[in-house]
Amino acid sequence: MAADSDGTEDSVDRHIARWHGKAPFDVPTEEVITRIQLLAKHVLQVKEQALAETGLQLFEFETLHRLAARGTPWRATPSELAAELLLSPAGMTGRLDTLEASGLVRRLRAAEDRRRVDVELTAEGHARWSAAMRLRGLAENAMLTPFDPTETAHLSALLKRMLLHVETRGGAH
Numbered sequence: 001m002a003a004d005s006d007g008t009e010d011s012v013d014r015h016i017a018r019w020h021g022k023a024p025f026d027v028p029t030e031e032v033i034t035r036i037q038l039l040a041k042h043v044l045q046v047k048e049q050a051l052a053e054t055g056l057q058l059f060e061f062e063t064l065h066r067l068a069a070r071g072t073p074w075r076a077t078p079s080e081l082a083a084e085l086l087l088s089p090a091g092m093t094g095r096l097d098t099l100e101a102s103g104l105v106r107r108l109r110a111a112e113d114r115r116r117v118d119v120e121l122t123a124e125g126h127a128r129w130s131a132a133m134r135l136r137g138l139a140e141n142a143m144l145t146p147f148d149p150t151e152t153a154h155l156s157a158l159l160k161r162m163l164l165h166v167e168t169r170g171g172a173h
Contacts, residue, residue: 011038042143050135054128063095064104064129067121074121075108081119104128 012034016027051061066084067074076084082092096119099105104125110116121129144152 010035039143043140046139046143047136050132050139053135054132056128056132059095060099060102060104061129061132063099064121064125067105067119068126068129074126075118078117078119099125 078092105119108118
């Protein structure tokens with residue numbers, strides 16, 4: 001039960017105290033994993049708030065994000081987007097119908113092959129995506145204010161090492 005050096009406890013310290021001796025767990029592991037889980041919930045709330053402020057739903061943002069990642073002219077085929085978003089062709093069509101009706105994307109027929117359709121992010125779609133990204137960035141940066149740049153880099157390196165372990169060695173089994 002490691003409170004800060006100034007004696008401040010967080011919700012995980014209280015969780016550990018409440019469960020200590022009642023359930024089998026390794027205290028340092030429980031402290032780290034529970035803090036990661038709670039921070040992940042906070043990040044999700046930040047993302048949801050940014051989307052709410054920009055009037056975007058998560059599925060809209062995800063699609064706009066995939067298009068914006070391509071750079072100007074922010075285009076992809078529906079099948080490319082479906083593959084990246086793990087959607088069926090019918091699911092992608094429904095999503096694109098909604099986005100097009102909202103003026104966030106447009107479908108363009110290729111001049112050289114009229115059977116080919118590209119999806120393009122509109123200026124409005126890019127502006128709404130940019131606004132959501134800016135709001136998310138501000139909120140995420142605020143979460144890191146307790147750290148100086150060196151501490152942030154160190155934390156990132158530790159988390160990267162942990163993630164690489166899980167991704168490459170199956171450390172989450």
